[in-house]
Amino acid sequence: MNQQSTRSLLLGAAFLMATSAIGPGFLTQTTHFTEQLAASFGFVILISIIIDIGAQLNIWRIIAISEKPAQDIANSLLPGLGVLLSLLIVAGGLAFNIGNIAGAGLGTNVLFGISPEMGALFSGIVAVAVFLVREAGKVMDRFAQTAGFIMIALTIFVMFSAEPPVGEAVAKTVAPDTVDFLAIITLVGGTVGGYITFAGGHRLLDAGVKGKESLGQVTKSSVSAIGIASIMRIFLFLAALGVVSSGVALDPSNPPASVFQAAAGNIGYKIFGVIMWAAAVTSVVGAAYTSVSFIRTFSKTIDRYHKWFIVGFIVISTAVFVTVGRPVKVLILVGSLNGLILPIALGVMLIAAYKTKIVGDYKHPLWLTIFGAIIVVAMAYMGGVSLIEGIPQLFK
Secondary structure (H helix, E strand, O other), X not given: OOHHHHHHHHHHHHHHHHHHHOOHHHHHHHHHHHHHHHHHHHHHHHHHHHXXXXXXXXXXXXXXXXXXXXXXXXXXXXXXHHHHHHHHHHHHHHHHHHHHHHHHHHHHHHXXXXXXXXXXXXXXXXXXXXXXXXXXXXXXHHHHHHHHHHHHHHHHHHHHHHOOOHHHHHHHHHXXXXXXXXXXXXXXXXXXXXXXXXXXXXXXXXXXXXXXXXXHHHHHHHHHHHHHHHHHHHHHHHHHHHHHXXXXXOOOOOHHHHHHHHHHHXXXXXXXXXXXXXXXXXXXXXXXXXXXHOOHHHOHXXXXXXXXXXXXXXXXXXXHHHHHOOOHHHHHHHHHHHHHHHHHHHHHHHHHOOOHHHHOOOOOOHHHHHHHHHHHHHHHHHHHHHHHHHHHHOOO
């Protein structure tokens, strides 16, 4: 593989992870918390970025050094643990893909006035088409990069239109008025929770970027992925802050749409449609690819026909939304379970980093182990709280 191809692959993996994170929930969470916390939300973003980097660095490095996907690493530690992890990932990926397809339908509704269901069908076809071409991996990488650049560029335009108080945002990022721990955990879960953190790590492994000699490239790509998602988060935060600071009340049914419309009028509303569609479809692609990557190693048939399993995953997600809508109770339960995936997966990876049968003579940096352990404890606590709160919602 030549240097240009390697660079393109590393960037593709970074954008696959970042655009998997930047979905409809990402847009809604960012604007919602900006309205709640105003400039102090900058501190939440800063802390969440640090946690995101700690989680992702650990996971991507250990996948690369072991030369195995996460489920095989987990099964090597304890037979059946990888199967449990895969079930959680696939269930979460499918449930959230229904939400992503719904977001894509909303985006097309804003842009063209067609029904969300018709828009979802169109979006599902686009996502399927990505995997039906001969070099699906390269097309997926390019699709994620192009969509990522478009989303960031359009958000920057709206941010400047909103005229945010940048000085206040910088000051409150360092010295916030309030610290909202739930907001931090929500942002971390939305960026590296569930299947998302594995999207790029498994993509690099799939493309042969693995082993000790690749650690530098893997580290660079993993940090770049968080950087891309964080840039989008920061510009969206500033756009929302500009609108909120001017006294505009956001529409609770669709906070990000009202930010874009208030900042740039009807053009801003159409830009929201483009961003929502791009964010949703890239998340559909990332969720389908990553979820299937968790079951590929369990069967030679799945491995051989993995592209068709990915297509099936997208088709099922689209069909459920078009015929049933968004099954709220399922989303609540799986959303709660999703909060437990990161601490389980990261905990498994940290233990695996010290097993010679998995990593050989590799020595994992102590500071990364400590950093990761703190994240595991914090996310396990908040994931448990989320699950306890989520289950009673099913019986209301």
